[in-house]
Amino acid sequence: MNAIDRLHPTVMPVYFLAILLVAMFVSNPVISLLALLGGFLFCMTQCGLREMRAELKFYIPLFLLMALTNPLFSHNGVTPLFFMNGNAVTLEAITYGAAIALMVLAVLSWGKGFGRVMTSDKLVYLFGKAAPQLALMLSMSLRYIPMLRRQAKQISRAQKVAGMYSTESYFDRLRSTFRVISALIGWSLEQAVETSRAMRARGYGLKGHTSYSNYHFRRTDALLLTLAAILLAVVLVGIGMGAVDFAYYPAISALPHTALSVAVYTAFGCLSLLPSCIELGEQIRWNYYRSKI
Amino acid sequence: MKKDILIIFCVVLVLAVLIMGTDFQSVDEYYLMHLEDITPNSETVTLSIRCDSVLTHMDKLDASLHDYIPSDGVILQPTQYVLRPGDTAFDVLHRAVRSRKIQFEYQGADQNLLGSVYVQGINYLYEFSCGPDSGWIYLVNGEFPSRGCADYALQDGDTVEWIYSCENTQYPQGGDGT
């Protein structure tokens, strides 16, 4: 019951890039806040409340630290609060630090949610569009890594019980790790020979390779992409016309609130909140249908 | 991972404070500046700060700075200041902007690659504020000195001009640009 997860793999990256582009290059506090709000809600729908609460323990100190670090290095601004070693600590520098921190948090939370949505399957599919060989290699590595890890555990346990380097001393542990790694290299070469044999047996290397995926580009995907494109266009036009220009130095400028800037805020807000809304809508619909049963 | 990021931030913060020191002054304390009265006997230099080249390059200027450029491009009219023994071009500038409460930011000699004090911004006007080639340079008696402003000892009667240039910062503040 994850609506975002059902989307075609091309939709989310395009969407993600659009949000990132705007959030990173527009220094308007309203835009940053909207991006953070959208990213945080999106993360919440993907990772759950509990995980986000844990995430806050990282976000809040990071926010404070970034806000405090900026005035140490930047002394511009018309409102000095006090002087430190002959350099002004200004209100503008602190505000700017906070604004940058807001933007970083927004990017982080979007990145987290995006990472959750873009499963290895989807990444492999996207790579496959660009370079099929690379996609197969990626898929094979994803298969190998857990296998290697398991084999490493087996070897180190077998060696330990055989009495090899099994004391707890630092030197023994180092030696044992080294031995396991060198044994793993031999093992993986052996495994690679076997796999390549299995691949040949199933016709790998024949001309005219096709590629198969479980994904369909559905009407919802097209709809969503179009909607995102329209919203992004409004935002970009507004930015181009300077509707949301905002400066922190030398003085914090007044928040633009013309009709156009309000339109840009609204469009970006919609864009940013779209995935969470889709997800929440799905949840509500689901509950509604279930209550009907 | 996340903990590491926070720790790195904290370490940077603490190091920065340790290196720069913790000399706190209130705004009034900082600007409270004793200037010697000029007597007929005292050695003096003349200092001026100008940014008139911005006026011809307004299209390149940061939009937020329009209100902070004087209409005649003069931030400090040519003014005489008492020359204290050992005063450099930087010392006199520093004294002047403090007494006039002009916003000022510089990099210490230990903070940049020039190995010399570098003036980043005066009156909110910073390097690169007006195009990629813009920045502060200085002239002594109409010539570009080949030394950093904190290494240039002034002499009685010198005329120092701090000029905001929009085109030529090839020799930033007297250094050889390296």
Added chain:
Amino acid sequence: MELLQVENLTFTYPKQTTPALQDVSFTIADGEFVVLCGASGCGKSTLLKLLKREIAPHGEKQGNIRFSGVAQSELDERTGAGTIGFVAQNPDGQIVTDKVWHELAFGLENLGVPAPVIRRRVGEMASYFGIQGWYHQATDALSGGQKQMLNLAGVMTMQPKLLLLDEPTSQLDPIAADHFIDTLQKLNREFGLTILLVEHRLEEVFPIADRIMVLEAGKLICNGTPGAVAAQLRDHPMSRCLPSAARIWAGLSVDCPCPLTMREGKDFLHTHFSHRKGAAVPVHQPILEQPVIEAEGIWFRYEKKSPDVLRDLHLTVCRGEVFSLLGGNGAGKTTTLNILAALDRPYAGKLKIQGKPIGDYSKNSLYRRNLTMLPQNPQALFLKQTVHEDMEEIRKSIPDFNGQVERTIQFFAEKYAISHLLEKHPYDLSGGELQKCALVKLLLTKPSILLLDEPTKGMDAVSKAQFAKQIAELQAEGVTIVMVTHDVEFAAQVSTRCALFFDGEIVSAGTPNEFFSDHHFYTTAASRISRGLFDNAILCDEVITLCDEK
């Protein structure tokens, strides 16, 4: 109609003087189910690989292989890859991609089949093989049985006419193996798929095959119906591999057709030996003293929030016992071994090894001349270029071995007949050989407790018989052995006591004769065949003795 024809095939590996295959000729008709068997190293794997051009080994080859009348070298690439399917022994080694669905589609992608057709065929196969439930899963998360089923399904999507399988069930537990064989039989019956199966566990496949072929030292010595082959092998060492019913028949001189299935075996005994009804194998209670492993109330789970794997486990093993733990997958058998070897720590309970709490063994003193474990995958014990180099390392684990290492290695090598393997690379050994070398390596530490995890996995009947002998010798020397196994027949043969593990605890235990006679399902074939006629008979030899007694 002949699908596959092999004429006078002789094959020699490079740098070898004796051929691996000598003058082998046979044909397989469309729709046949043929089983190829033979001892390890008889050349059966080589023969199978030669039949699939894409993976044929290098070497000198004479004779002809024809597929549907076309010489193998003339086959076009797509036919070669697609119409002859191959499933190998190791379930892990054959899986190429990270997701189940991708694995199913892999062969078809290579053949250049358009995506909509792939979708249909993959869907069809996933439904037929019962894969829908794990279609989107990572291949790594599958069990061994599921992996092998996936390999089969991945080959079947390419719609082969001939399926070659190289000991596909040797790494699987008995339930997964049965399921796999059932699926093969179904494919053969319902779709007329031609199957050539190399197998050493013949109990299940022997009765369902149309034809059995037996290779010995590269020569085809038998080629006929199961009944005929069983009769032919009656006095041959290979008779050990036959199904229990046929083995009992082979051990008795009764002139009648050879029984193959369990039911036929039962009928055979009742027809010819009903006068012996009520005969019983005498039960000897083992004398149990001097406990060396005492576990009381052991509780274990892998993670704080995961369910308990062991629940209140009580286990006492005495000196000189061979104690077998049997039970399904995930019942906690291997976990128990890991706890006995101090690799995992229980969160509650007491565990004493040789009367000393396990926590009191400092550093690696537990593993010095005391306790050791043969892992399920013995390859993990060998890290060096040769077996000998690996064995020499024992010097490091037991420092007071001065000067005697070489002599000890030679002594054990001769005793276990592995001298000719010492200079080989561990990866070049067969499963049985590797197992033997691993055992010798562990015995160098002179352990008094030996833990074995699935020791007979992938072993043929001959190696198994040798291994049983070694276990008996170790037992006579006073070594205590705790073994986890799925191999009911083997456990019945070597154990002092057997125990059934279920849901994290031992639910029944006893001497093999009591234990297997009490169980109706979890028991040996011989016990099932002789049940109702004899009491306590669990091995073919015991049944034969009871029949023969006057």
